[in-house]
Amino acid sequence: MMGIGTRQGGIVSAFSNDVLVLEITGPTQEHFSVIDVPGTFKGTTHGLTTKEDISLVDNMVKGYMANPRSVMLVVVPYLDPDGDRTLGVLTKPDLVDEGAEYDVIRLVEGKRHCLQLGWRVLRNPGQACNDGSSAMRNRVEKDFFDYKQPWNLVEKEKVGIESWRERLQTILATHIQHEFPKVERDIGLKLKRAQNALKALGPRRLTTSEQARFLMDISLRFRDIATSAIQARYMETDFFNKAISLKLVTVMFNRGEKFANDMAEFAHALNFNTSHHTGDIGDLDVDCLVFSDLETVPTRHVTDPEEIRDVTEENDPIPQPYRQGILSWLKRVHRDSRGFELGTSHSSLLLVTMREQAEKWRSLAMGYISDVIALIHSFIIGLFKHIVPSDNVLEKFNSGTQGKISRSAGTHKISTQS
Numbered sequence: 059m060m061g062i063g064t065r066q067g068g069i070v071s072a073f074s075n076d077v078l079v080l081e082i083t084g085p086t087q088e089h090f091s092v093i094d095v096p097g098t099f100k101g102t103t104h105g106l107t108t109k110e111d112i113s114l115v116d117n118m119v120k121g122y123m124a125n126p127r128s129v130m131l132v133v134v135p136y137l138d139p140d141g142d143r144t145l146g147v148l149t150k151p152d153l154v155d156e157g158a159e160y161d162v163i164r165l166v167e168g169k170r171h172c173l174q175l176g177w178r179v180l181r182n183p184g185q186a187c188n189d190g191s192s193a194m195r196n197r198v199e200k201d202f203f204d205y206k207q208p209w210n211l212v213e214k215e216k217v218g219i220e221s222w223r224e225r226l227q228t229i230l231a232t233h234i235q236h237e238f239p240k241v242e243r244d245i246g247l248k249l250k251r252a253q254n255a256l257k258a259l260g261p262r263r264l265t266t267s268e269q270a271r272f273l274m275d276i277s278l279r280f281r282d283i284a285t286s287a288i289q290a291r292y293m294e295t296d297f298f299n300k301a302i303s304l305k306l307v308t309v310m311f312n313r314g315e316k317f318a319n320d321m322a323e324f325a326h327a328l329n330f331n332t333s334h335h336t337g338d339i340g341d342l343d344v345d346c347l348v349f350s351d352l353e354t355v356p357t358r359h360v361t362d363p364e365e366i367r368d369v370t371e372e373n374d375p376i377p378q379p380y381r382q383g384i385l386s387w388l389k390r391v392h393r394d395s396r397g398f399e400l401g402t403s404h405s406s407l408l409l410v411t412m413r414e415q416a417e418k419w420r421s422l423a424m425g426y427i428s429d430v431i432a433l434i435h436s437f438i439i440g441l442f443k444h445i446v447p448s449d450n451v452l453e454k455f456n457s458g459t460q461g462k463i464s465r466s467a468g469t470h471k472i473s474t475q476s
Contacts (some may be wrong), residue, residue: 357425
């Protein structure tokens, strides 16, 4: 019961984080809770406690005492360094050794180990009083502090259950007054979070018409934000502040600029000369120019989500162009393309040179188109996450989208024809 008892393997658990609550109500009862936690200990007892119990009890006690809204009836300086939440309580004064009473009294009077909230002395009922009423217990305690030397010398407001109750009421009232604004603020924050969560769920959608209105609202919001994205009106909603990838026109422009630069710098097999140096490649085969050990350049710059990898092209790195030798190459292409023409070039010469120079265009173009697809897909998914109110509904949207992508992958795959 409550996690206490024999565990698997025969190990006995003496402690549990479960709480046994005893409520005492009535017109004369006070409105506060008393939490009795076990005492911490450092050693284990064979067959009773384990090392896990030491850690469990230690964390349990610290957890309750670290709460700034609790009033501790123990002395734990490292959790209450200022002493403004600790009320010292001494019990069993009738069992103090003779001659040691004055040391205890000096502690109660604040002459030793002073606490801001002070100390109180309570007399525990003996075995004879266990079956008696509370009134009898209080009367025995009052007689003890009124007539028993030297306890009758202590200030009456520092001894007895009645003075302790009055002092505790005063402390609790002051503490509640101090903590109430914080409690009010915490409740306000929790209420706001709950209201936002409720608002995010959207209107109820039990009937067909309510479901239709719900879907219509999502579609209209999608259209409005998508229109703002296409027109680069990023200030109309905070959606675009979540990530740069959601600014559709911006990421498309940047990717288009990257594609244009790659086409200008890497799309040809050989660089056109920028000086009078012609270089010489001799009779080197054209295939050697394209598939040499030159450094490669990636054609993809956006990571594909898993669900669209059947639609897009994988990264197809291309080699950087040769930096010299284009005149020698043109001469060889011209020589290898001669026909019956006199004083002119063969009509296919331009076609051959363009085909060789543009061999990498397809890889760059397919990489660019695939990146555009990935960017648009990420934008759509991000927009759905923003406007769809719950994870359950979002999962259904994503499942439907994924199903359509999977069914159309075969017919709408990017064309691989040159």
